[in-house]
Amino acid sequence: MTALADKARRIEAVLDALHPSPAIPLDHVDPYTLLVAVALSAQTTDKKVNQVTPALFARAPTPAAMRALSVEEIHGFIREVNFAPAKAKALRRAAEMLCDEHGGVVPADFDALVALPGVGNKTASVVMGQAFGAETFPVDTHILRLAHRWGLSKGRTPDQVSADLQRVFARPSWNKVHLQIIYFGRSHCPALRHDLAACPICSWAASKARIAAEARAAAPKKRRRATPA
Ligand code: SF4
Numbered sequence: 756m757t758a759l760a761d762k763a764r765r766i767e768a769v770l771d772a773l774h775p776s777p778a779i780p781l782d783h784v785d786p787y788t789l790l791v792a793v794a795l796s797a798q799t800t801d802k803k804v805n806q807v808t809p810a811l812f813a814r815a816p817t818p819a820a821m822r823a824l825s826v827e828e829i830h831g832f833i834r835e836v837n838f839a840p841a842k843a844k845a846l847r848r849a850a851e852m853l854c855d856e857h858g859g860v861v862p863a864d865f866d867a868l869v870a871l872p873g874v875g876n877k878t879a880s881v882v883m884g885q886a887f888g889a890e891t892f893p894v895d896t897h898i899l900r901l902a903h904r905w906g907l908s909k910g911r912t913p914d915q916v917s918a919d920l921q922r923v924f925a926r927p928s929w930n931k932v933h934l935q936i937i938y939f940g941r942s943h944c945p946a947l948r949h950d951l952a953a954c955p956i957c958s959w960a961a962s963k964a965r966i967a968a969e970a971r972a973a974a975p976k977k978r979r980r981a982t983p984a
Pocket of ligand 1 (some may be wrong): 804823859904944945948949950951954956958
């Protein structure tokens with residue numbers, strides 16, 4: 756086993772202890788409602804998406820029902836999520852394509868999914884993995900950041916990082932670890948200050964260069980606090 760794969764196993768053990776059965780954080784009941792929820796979650800918190808989807812799904816639980824709504828009506832349901840006008844248009848157009856080209860159901864096919872308006876690689880990966888059981892490793896900005904901080908990838912794009920993570924984590928774990936990293940990031944990674952020494956993963960997984968960089972970043976603040984006004 757390579758050093759990197761060994762590190763990945765240790766990280767997975769910590770994640771298993773902290774988040775043993777990670778649930779999908781977006782409320783949904785089937786592949787279509789998952790697809791809609793994930794598409795809505797771009798640049799928006801899962802909490803906000805879960806607040807708007809009950810009313811939307813009560814009215815439009817299927818592509819055919821979504822298609823029967825106007826873009827303005829869809830926008831009325833989702834106006835509180837970011838980029839609501841563009842997302843409303845994309846949801847309407849995607850519903851049309853699902854009805855016209857896929858018999859009104861979500862296809863279990865990555866290429867067909869990314870061909871839908873408003874559906875990028877990450878959304879398609881999440882749907883393929885969580886709705887259809889495909890082994891995927893979707894990477895969003897949070898997973899990308901942690902893969903760098905833990906020294907598991909130097910990839911610059913989500914696709915490059917996903918490929919690196921697929922190399923070091925065992926295939927049957929991909930969907931689970933993807934969710935676990937999201938939960939870990941939310942519960943442990945603050946936006947600003949990081950105590951690497953106290954962190955259950957960075958305390959041993961972060962590179963020496965990063966530990967030194969964090970120390971340098973914290974040093975001026977300490978000096979400023981020590982200087983009398
Ligand atoms: S130190 Fe902990 S909290 Fe900070 S980035 Fe690393 S994993 Fe996240």
